[in-house]
Amino acid sequence: MNILSFDIEDWYMSYTSSQIPVAKWQSLESRIAFDLNIILDFLASHNTKATFYIMGWVAENHGETVKKIAAAGHEIGYHSWYHELPLDQGPKAFEADLVRGLALLQDLIGTKVLQYRAPRFSFDQNTAWAIPVLLKHGITLSSSMMSGRLLGDAKSPASPFIWACQNHQILEMPLNRATTLGVNWVYTGSGFFGCFLFSLSKKCMHQALTTWPISIPAISTPMCPLPACCHFTATS
Numbered sequence: 001m002n003i004l005s006f007d008i009e010d011w012y013m014s015y016t017s018s019q020i021p022v023a024k025w026q027s028l029e030s031r032i033a034f035d036l037n038i039i040l041d042f043l044a045s046h047n048t049k050a051t052f053y054i055m056g057w058v059a060e061n062h063g064e065t066v067k068k069i070a071a072a073g074h075e076i077g078y079h080s081w082y083h084e085l086p087l088d089q090g091p092k093a094f095e096a097d098l099v100r101g102l103a104l105l106q107d108l109i110g111t112k113v114l115q116y117r118a119p120r121f122s123f124d125q126n127t128a129w130a131i132p133v134l135l136k137h138g139i140t141l142s143s144s145m146m147s148g149r150l151l152g153d154a155k156s157p158a159s160p161f162i163w164a165c166q167n168h169q170i171l172e173m174p175l176n177r178a179t180t181l182g183v184n185w186v187y188t189g190s191g192f193f194g195c196f197l198f199s200l201s202k203k204c205m206h207q208a209l210t211t212w213p214i215s216i217p218a219i220s221t222p223m224c225p226l227p228a229c230c231h232f233t234a235t236s
């Protein structure tokens with residue numbers, strides 16, 4: 001995974017279905033292709049590679065853009081079909097969504113997709129059932145959590161960690177977190193990144209990269225809240 005990552009979704013896709021229904025998406029102005037060209041040109045001019053987490057709906061409607069990202073040498077990850085929260089979907093719908101999205105992305109780019117990001121960085125102890133589902137379909141890395149989320153008795157750290165549930169485990173790259181005057185705050189990830197002064201975020205990022213632990217800790221979620229995960233078999 002590249003440290004720099006982008007979620008590829010249009011401006012209307014983070015709204016709830018009651019605010020902007022999916023049925024309306026086709027009629028709204030898409031800014032994906034235009035904005036992506038700016039990002040790809042910028043990355044090329046700085047000789048920088050990134051990971052792009054792409055929604056299934058976007059891949060279906062902007063296939064050429066997805067191919068363009070991959071052709072430029074960037075990594076492709078999956079970011080749900082309709083930006084639904086895994087906790088709202090439940091295990092069965094989550095798996096169906098994952099299978100559909102991975103099949104399309106892999107067909108477009110011709111290589112396996114190994115990375116996943118949950119909408120709104122919403123993974124926590126209540127979605128531990130997703131670990132074996134992701135593993136079953138070849139996902140080995142998740143970047144789906146805001147650090148500080150509860151994982152059983154522990155809180156997720158502000159640096160990469162192995163997230164384990166029963167005998168399944170996956171590498172999780174959470175959003176960065178800083179502490180100021182005893183207050184924890186997240187400074188990377190869409191809205192958070194946009195809300196803070198860039199100079200402040202830059203300083204925090206530099207500090208985080210120089211203080212990350214050499215060994216990656218493991219955190220277990222003792223019991224999956226939904227027993228369905230017991231029926232999945234990990235393949236990696």
Ligand SMILES: [Zn+2]
Pocket residue numbers: 007009014079083119120
């Ligand atoms: Zn998103």
